[in-house]
Amino acid sequence: MEKVLQEQCDETCEGTSNVITLKQNLIAEHTAAGLADIFKALGDPTRVKIIYTLLQNELCVHDLTVVLDMGQSAVSHQLRYLRNLWIVKRRKVGKTVFYSLDDEHIEQIFVQMLQHMKHG
Incomplete structure (x- = not known):
């Protein structure tokens, strides 16, 4: 994975370790769906x-x-x-x-x- 990220990134990127940490700490799918439902309710x-x-x-x-x-x-x-x-x-x-x-x-x-x- 690190090699793939390095091939696609330039010097402005945050770096592989930060991306991996962010991915590991990503909001859970059910939480994201629930939050999206609330914002959808506010969209009317x-x-x-x-x-x-x-x-x-x-x-x-x-x-x-x-x-x-x-x-x-x-x-x-x-x-x-x-x-x-x-x-x-x-x-x-x-x-x-x-x-x-x-x-x-x-x-x-x-x-x-x-x-x-x-x-x-």
Whole structure:
């Protein structure tokens, strides 16, 4: 492997030992897939609006439909998608289900990305 790397690299490369170490420490496939799923969820404007709204306040499905001006079925579908990825969680009070962000990690990721967008 070292010979192959040397043949393809020039003086600007990091070197074989660093590449081998990086390869050994590469993120696990299931972790990479899970992270990609979260970013894919954030790639949909409707889900971004839901997350942004829940960042500010816990809401029931009905209130989310009013805020987003969408049908209950569509909102419920998106909430189920986000819940399956542990982005949102639900809390049931009687027959009413309230949704909020699952934990502060999701909030931090979202707020950091909002700041990034405002900075650029």
